[in-house]
Amino acid sequence: MSSRRSRTTGLRAIGAGLAALGLLASGCGGGDGGADGKVTIRYSWWGAQDRADLINRTVDLFEKENPGIEVKTDFQEYGDFWTKFNTQAAGGNPPDVFQNSYAFLRKYGQKNLLLDLDAQVKAGNLNLDDFRQGLGRAGEVDGKLLGVPVGANTFTLVYDVKAFEEAGVTPEPGWTWKEFDAAVEKISGSGKDFWGASNNGGVMYLYDLYLRQQGKAFFTEDGLGFTEADLKKWWGDYREKLDDGLLVPAKQAEQVKPKSEVSAGLSAAEFTWDNFLVRYVSETDRELALAPIPTMDGERTGQYLSSLMLSASARTKHPEEVAKFIDFMVNDPEVGKIMGYNRGVLPTNAQFDAYKPEGPDAKIAEYEKSVTDYLEPITPHPAGTDTVEAAFLSIYGSVAQGSVSVDDAVSQFFDEAKTALGS
Incomplete structure (x- = not known):
């Protein structure tokens, strides 16, 4: 596990420990406002160090363009991520926004752990208009928008x-x-x-x-x-x-x-x-x-086509800021240039057009283009x-x-x- 800022490591460790002990109050989900007036949200994902390095660069970019929002980051390998997430969710303290996949949407949606993002789309905080191949609504389950793709793969x-x-x-x-x-x-x-x-x-x-x-x-x-x-x-x-x-x-x-x-x-x-x-x-x-x-x-x-997604906690105190964060991560062209195809082929036209794939990324882009006609x-x-x-x-x-x-x-x-x- 690694963090983007060493000053937050101790706080995260304490929070995780309290969650594991079941000591976090069931009503206190998500990030909070800081003493400096900033809104703080927590963002977690699974993956190796190379993914973390890229994501942390995109978070830095988001904070620079949104000075009123601070993002605390956290990641683990796949199995450890879900172990920690389930512990946090049971303690009422899941991250405000986190990496998810299609396979988990219905499970956590039925447990009322995921925020329906449709309200934020209607409010103009999350734009789904520019997604490729109809991916914008790929995270819709039982009439609720529970996830937004950050990459597409097959x-x-x-x-x-x-x-x-x-x-x-x-x-x-x-x-x-x-x-x-x-x-x-x-x-x-x-x-x-x-x-x-x-x-x-x-x-x-x-x-x-x-x-x-x-x-x-x-x-x-x-x-x-x-x-x-x-x-x-x-x-x-x-x-x-x-x-x-x-x-x-x-x-x-x-x-x-x-x-x-x-x-x-x-x-x-x-x-x-x-x-x-x-x-x-x-x-x-x-x-x-x-x-x-x-x-x-x-x-x-x-x-x-499947995809990794970003989902938001139903307990977050900052749904507007979380929606703006997700919007930035899927629509901003610079984010696309940074992430490349680490999480799959980029989901929106703006990001897809901004990133010029080379090496293995070029092979992935060519492959997905070649199978488009017979995807189901x-x-x-x-x-x-x-x-x-x-x-x-x-x-x-x-x-x-x-x-x-x-x-x-x-x-x-x-x-x-x-x-x-x-x-």
């Missing part, structure tokens, strides 16, 4: 260009899972301690795309959109590929964390969000590129999505390690998912 295959060239396979629109599997098999047989692909069998979003290609989906309005037989085939196929030496073994994958298996030189391909390319490229000298998701029929990938609407995410996603990853991890059978793992997942979804 799923992709990050792959080692040289390895695929040597395998004689060119990933391109319309390629199939059979072609992908053939490439993985060729590459896995080419050298010791280098595998054709990372083991992504526990990635919920990848399985969702695979299901969407078959006219199904991970989630429906009634709960899970697939059967135990469906999941047994998915996890069974991945377990078989592991046994055949085609995927990075669990032990080796664990040893290179927090690097990905691709950037660590263990794997030639990995399914992930396209904006992760920036991080992967920074971790390796190998040439990496992006490819669309393989298909069942040569046409449908099931891909959609996002699958609705119910409350409990985060718990289901964690269970999907963790339980499959046991399959990958060989400590539980596929059949037992599937049964365990369905039990836990039904509990999490209240079905």
